[in-house]
Amino acid sequence: MDRKIKLLWDFRGPDAKETAKHHTIHLKEFAVLEKLNFHEIAIKENNPMLVSAFIIVDEKDMKTYRDALKPHRGEIA
Template sequence: MNRKIKLLWDFRGEDASETAKHHTNHLKEFATLEKLPFYEIDIKEKNPMLVSAFIVVDEMDMKIYRDALKPHRGEVF
């Protein structure tokens, strides 16, 4: 069974929420242009000054996303 990986990009500051939302647009564009599968793209707010944009992908596709998009961190979903 293939594991799912959540790749995350952290944004800090007063505009963190808007920046993270905007970043999700780029994640969707990349996946569409490259014809890569994904499960979910969204944001996660830890507090108003720290918001993460994320994408959930299959482990076998993770390296393509990682190498092209340079996430700040990843975790098993």
């Protein structure tokens, strides 16, 4: 069974939620353009001043996403 990796981008400040939502649009565009698989693209509101955009991908695709999109961090999903 392949592991799934969650790649995250953190946004801070009063506009964090809107910025994170906008970032998910670009994550979807990239995946479609590059014909890459993904499991989920969404945001996670840690608090009103810290919101993360994330994409969950198969471990085998992680390096492609990581190298092209430069996430702030990653974790096993």
